[in-house]
Amino acid sequence: MVDLAARIEPRHARPQASPLPLRESRWLRAVLIGTALLFLLLFLILPLAAVFTEALREGVRVYFAAITDPEAVAAIRLTLVTAAVAVPLNMLFGIAAAWAVTKFEFGGKNFLITLIDLPFSVSPVIGGMVFVLLFGLQGVFGPWLMAHDIKIIFAVPGIIIATLFVTLPFVARELIPLMQQQGTAQEEAAWILGANGWQTFRRVTLPNIKWGLLYGVLLCNGRAIGEFGAVSVVSGHIGGLTNTMPLYVEVLYNDYAFAASFAVASLLTLMALATLALKTVLEWSAGGGRPDAPIH
Amino acid sequence: MRIEIENLTKTLTTVVLDRINLEIREHEFLGLLGPSGSGKTTLLRILAGLDVPDSGTVRFDGQDALSLPRERRQVSFVFQHYALFNHMTVFDNVAFGLKVRPRGRRPASDEIARRVEELLELVQLAGFAKRFPAQLSGGQRQRVALARALAIEPKVLLLDEPFGALDAKVRVELRRWLREIHDRTGLTTVFVTHDQEEALDLGDRVAVMNRGRIEQIGTPPEIYEGPRTPFVFDFLGRTNAFACEVKNGRAKLGDKNLDVPDLPDGQAIACVRPHDIVLTATAEPPSDDALLPGDAVVRFLSVLGPTVSVELLHERELIEAVISREQLKQLDLEVGSRCRIRLRLPTIFSKAEVDQEKGRSEPTKRHRLRWLRRRRK
Numbered sequence A: 001m002v003d004l005a006a007r008i009e010p011r012h013a014r015p016q017a018s019p020l021p022l023r024e025s026r027w028l029r030a031v032l033i034g035t036a037l038l039f040l041l042l043f044l045i046l047p048l049a050a051v052f053t054e055a056l057r058e059g060v061r062v063y064f065a066a067i068t069d070p071e072a073v074a075a076i077r078l079t080l081v082t083a084a085v086a087v088p089l090n091m092l093f094g095i096a097a098a099w100a101v102t103k104f105e106f107g108g109k110n111f112l113i114t115l116i117d118l119p120f121s122v123s124p125v126i127g128g129m130v131f132v133l134l135f136g137l138q139g140v141f142g143p144w145l146m147a148h149d150i151k152i153i154f155a156v157p158g159i160i161i162a163t164l165f166v167t168l169p170f171v172a173r174e175l176i177p178l179m180q181q182q183g184t185a186q187e188e189a190a191w192i193l194g195a196n197g198w199q200t201f202r203r204v205t206l207p208n209i210k211w212g213l214l215y216g217v218l219l220c221n222g223r224a225i226g227e228f229g230a231v232s233v234v235s236g237h238i239g240g241l242t243n244t245m246p247l248y249v250e251v252l253y254n255d256y257a258f259a260a261s262f263a264v265a266s267l268l269t270l271m272a273l274a275t276l277a278l279k280t281v282l283e284w285s286a287g288g289g290r291p292d293a294p295i296h
Numbered sequence B: 001m002r003i004e005i006e007n008l009t010k011t012l013t014t015v016v017l018d019r020i021n022l023e024i025r026e027h028e029f030l031g032l033l034g035p036s037g038s039g040k041t042t043l044l045r046i047l048a049g050l051d052v053p054d055s056g057t058v059r060f061d062g063q064d065a066l067s068l069p070r071e072r073r074q075v076s077f078v079f080q081h082y083a084l085f086n087h088m089t090v091f092d093n094v095a096f097g098l099k100v101r102p103r104g105r106r107p108a109s110d111e112i113a114r115r116v117e118e119l120l121e122l123v124q125l126a127g128f129a130k131r132f133p134a135q136l137s138g139g140q141r142q143r144v145a146l147a148r149a150l151a152i153e154p155k156v157l158l159l160d161e162p163f164g165a166l167d168a169k170v171r172v173e174l175r176r177w178l179r180e181i182h183d184r185t186g187l188t189t190v191f192v193t194h195d196q197e198e199a200l201d202l203g204d205r206v207a208v209m210n211r212g213r214i215e216q217i218g219t220p221p222e223i224y225e226g227p228r229t230p231f232v233f234d235f236l237g238r239t240n241a242f243a244c245e246v247k248n249g250r251a252k253l254g255d256k257n258l259d260v261p262d263l264p265d266g267q268a269i270a271c272v273r274p275h276d277i278v279l280t281a282t283a284e285p286p287s288d289d290a291l292l293p294g295d296a297v298v299r300f301l302s303v304l305g306p307t308v309s310v311e312l313l314h315e316r317e318l319i320e321a322v323i324s325r326e327q328l329k330q331l332d333l334e335v336g337s338r339c340r341i342r343l344r345l346p347t348i349f350s351k352a353e354v355d356q357e358k359g360r361s362e363p364t365k366r367h368r369l370r371w372l373r374r375r376r377k
Helices: A002-017 A020-056 A060-068 A070-103 A109-121 A124-135 A142-147 A156-167 A169-182 A185-192 A197-226 A229-235 A245-254 A258-287 B040-048 B090-099 B109-122 B138-151 B168-185 B196-202 B220-225 B230-235 B325-331 B351-360 B370-376
Strands: B003-011 B015-024 B029-033 B055-060 B075-078 B156-160 B188-193 B205-210 B213-218 B240-247 B250-253 B256-259 B266-272 B277-280 B296-304 B307-314 B317-324 B338-343 B347-350
Touching (some): A020 A258, A060 A070, A070 A109, A070 A197, A070 A258, A169 A197, A185 A197, B015 B213, B040 B075, B040 B156, B040 B188, B075 B138, B090 B109, B138 B168, B168 B196, B250 B266, B266 B351, B307 B338, B317 B325
Parallel strands (some): B029 B188, B029 B205, B156 B188
Antiparallel strands (some): B003 B015, B307 B317
16 A cells, blocks of 8 residues: 555655656647747748749849839839828827826827727728818819819828828827826926926927837838738829839739839838838837837 | 915815815925825925816915916925936936026036035035946935935925835935934925825824825824824824713713813713723722723733833723733733723713714725724624
8 A cells, every 4th residue: 555655655746846748738838839830931031022023033234224224213213202291291190199198197098099999900001091082083182172173182282191191199109108108207307397298298208208209100000011902092103103013013023024023113112111221220229229228 | 485375175086185275385395294195295286386176276485386386386396216317427417407507607518517516515425426226225315305305406305215126224214314404404294195194293293184185284283292183193093992981071981081272071082092001900099091990901912122012902992001010010910900090181082973083984095984994893
């Protein structure tokens, strides 16, 4: 009896001490990691590689000819202009919205937060349609705009407006939780110490949110450059005038100019990758910098 | 600066401040003491200009403070969790109030540096100018917050639970030191706390707040020895309660009749602190303290350093007494032994008053009336 108990006991104890559960999970881990890697390969790396191989399939000369084509240059310029206008505007809007929502108490706050999210939940095509309905020839403001010779739809302003709509939530969404968590004590302290609104914002609020802000701006920028749906509706696809890079890629593709299409696509991809790299660098420097550096 | 507060009222979802009247004297160190939700922090924030009252007036040296522009209020505030600017060094934190001044009133940068050095000297952080708040201990951060608040040369310093986030030992050290700074700078200082020991130790006067009203204001001995309401008595320390009867201005308590000219006839409650419960072996010799009839039985003993806490059962009620070790030895008490109880310095309230307090206080409150719980047993 005593012997038996002594022999059973270590066996009972073994599963806790031995790495048996670990061995199981190691197998599981391999499956999970393998699946994840496979997905990554299939859906991210392979397409990315395809873009560049397709772009260079007919040689470097064709590649450069494609991206220096006047229409391509116009598309690149339009995309950059759109981002250059939309991103700063949405940065301002995002900061103002987050500041209002987190530092002040007022009625309808939750409604406002929901409203800010609207462009995320609505299909971009509908986003574009809305502006056609508003500013198009048959739209609400159409006749008036026509009478005053202002072109919005099928012109650059429409593209910028549609991009603004689609990218509106990025900065605010990034800042609101961050600023909520930080509370208002530091702003109150600054106020007590005599700082005015602008000083409080520049010296206290902004340094506290700068990483979140940059992150939001980068995401916003990525989307502004890549937006297709909403812009496609309001653009009118006028070559050399209202084609952004994503639209131009589609035009080339539909014309069976595959190499040129992929060449422009590769440029677009490079822009996205650069944004991503910048984001990673920022994250790394925010997290791995001095121990005393503000981590946000 | 002299501060006069008249009929100050603020209502959010409930009444936060209910017609507060309070005068704070020049150079005074005043403690606002009360449980959470008593309105003390709101009162402090109104003085700072961070909150606006619904009605009532606040005057600084006779001037209406609520309409006074901020730069002429000369008020500074130390926040409960310090609210230091984490992205700035200690130096920049302290210098902030000087650097944001409009150009005409802003000191030159070497003058700012000199002033900051002085302040860091004052708060004993001379070598810490280049550190960031994250590199400091809690007590050091608290001192940076104080230096930053003092940098703008306020006439009034307001502190919200200044030692709340610190451990017990640092707290007592900082308390003395804060008192010293107050005495040296000639400020008028108001601090908020829920810790009665802190309030009594530190304040020239203490205002005890409860549900948006000031229940009593006075010097620490006045408050501790003459609590005017059951709430104040209970909030300032542990309480034993004994039922008694008032007739013609005299309360019968044990073998004594005590003069209570202000109390109406009827049931009353005598409140006694644990250290005012006197334990004796026999009823002899007689003394001035009221002797309770019958024996009490020791239920539990716990030695707390120099004193001993004794839990006794007397007529089916639990009584808590605190006696010295010598007394314990003299009486030779152990669990189960019997002794007599005398009540020193009872404070007597009418039962109606206590019931009113009981009716108003919510059972979830941390500082509920302990005697009522005990009486129900």
